[in-house]
Ligand SMILES: Cc1cc2nc3c(=O)[nH]c(=O)nc-3n(C[C@H](O)[C@H](O)[C@H](O)COP(=O)(O)O)c2cc1C
Ligand code: SF4
């Protein structure tokens with residue numbers, strides 16, 4: 391029913407499960423952590439927090455109960471690489487979690503799988519069962535006395551905000567998925583109040599690669615601040631959509647060329663919560679220090695109506711805001727209203743400026759990343775596509791809606 | 794509801810609490826299982842679950858109402874969730890939506906009178922390179938066209954419909 395979506399060879403294809411874990415067991419936990427630190431690996435879920443820093447803080451916590459949580463809630467519009475990793479490289483993800491457990495001394499791991507991916511559950515359960523049979527999960531992993539760790543799968547129930555790590559923990563605990571104030575951070579007050587690390591699916595898989603191939607190998611790709619390769623989910627107006635592996639620091643123009651998206655008028659990097667990069671800035675680099683992304687790349691061809699794009703994203707946020715704090719709950723519908731005014735050609739420049747300043751307030755005052763980033767796409771479209779969005783006559787499309 | 798039916802439901806919920814545990818973190822797995830079996834989580838179920846887990850019923854209700862895959866009011870045996878997010882929109886989801894409405898005779902948010910189908914919008918289903926995408930319960934369909942809608946509905950009514958109906962009878 392679905393066709394393969396991986397384009398070209400991936401590093402993960404050539405990594406055999408087992409080797410990374412063996413390497414991790416052969417050295418002290420601190421040495422494993424050093425190696426991950428040396429690689430410069432930063433979280434692949436979007437925010438780009440250094441993985442080794444998160445893990446070392448959890449490792450230092452002096453508690454018997456600690457948790458390793460894999461964030462498989464992949465809900466950012468335009469992202470599907472975690473689905474591919476879970477389908478094709480589940481072993482690497484579980485192995486990465488096991489290595490994390492060794493580093494921070496956790497006994498329990500949880501995969502939080504979004505409800506929309508329920509069809510993957512059986513496959514994941516059977517991968518877990520084989521690992522248990524092989525002694526890679528359970529008691530005395532790899533024959534190592536005292537190293538007990540197992541993983542269970544917990545299903546989400548259809549909520550984007552549960553991908554935010556504190557909302558995810560709330561959800562695991564049986565509550566509404568409402569983000570918490572931070573601090574305290576999950577590394578000291580996480581699941582059931584215990585130290586918890588939450589990492590993206592892809593982050594765990596790269597850890598295994600780093601243990602097998604070395605920190606130097608990883609660091610030899612990418613930029614100084616954004617090391618290594620990363621998977622990208624590419625969709626929209628291009629001839630070869632799918633999942634790609636590129637070095638961090640690739641420019642938007644280079645990426646467009648690789649995927650057959652030349653001539654695009656804009657690229658949404660980072661999903662609905664990311665930035666909309668116009669063609670004039672296609673020399674920008676995709677990296678934590680320039681345009682960051684959790685992997686979502688959506689390409690808009692020359693005929694797309696950018697106001698329709700902004701409308702679609704804002705409707706998404708209206709739907710997914712948890713409603714807990716005012717800037718987000720009240721601000722997102724206000725921005726959507728603004729888009730509708732623009733569509734009707736009834737928005738003054740002064741009002742547009744007010745909307746953008748509301749966006750700034752939301753960015754500063756919202757409690758979690760959802761409300762902080764919800765205005766991004768609107769603000770960049772309002773800034774970079776003014777000739778297209780201002781002074782419309784009649785409701786609707788000025789440039790047609792087919793790319 | 795007949796008393797005996799309530800008793801039976803209560804016993805079923807007790808069995809679920811025994812299976813998943815009675816701590817707060819068991820709430821979601823229990824609710825998800827109730828939803829799967831009964832196509833809804835009724836007020837009565839919420840009450841019983843609250844008792845079993847030693848929670849206030851309002852707590853249970855607040856969780857049920859938060860998540861889009863948990864329903865208070867009855868939904869159909871098959872929930873069709875069509876992705877409305879950007880790349881599926883660009884790929885023509887509006888035409889698929891219209892055809893679904895035409896073939897089912899309902900609009901989004903509604904359930905067919907025979908209780909078989911519910912039509913809902915979903916946000917990004919993680920199939921953006923192959924849109925328009927839709928989920929029927931936990932089956933994913935990609936590159937859906939208006940022409941394919943009829944076939945998908947027939948498939949629900951026939952092939953995997955049999956399993957779903959058998960499953961429903963089992964309980
Ligand atoms: C609204 C919102 C949704 C998020 N969704 C996801 C998600 O689906 N998957 C993910 O890995 N991280 C998501 N994140 C980021 C997580 O909060 C967290 O930073 C991440 O899981 C950390 O893992 P990493 O360091 O390995 O990237 C989301 C953040 C926000 C604010
Ligand atoms: S910013 Fe939005 S999603 Fe985040 S806590 Fe506030 S209301 Fe909820």
Ligand code: FES
Pocket residue numbers: 467468469876877878879880881882916917918919920921924926
């Ligand atoms: S936008 Fe429809 S599946 Fe992602």
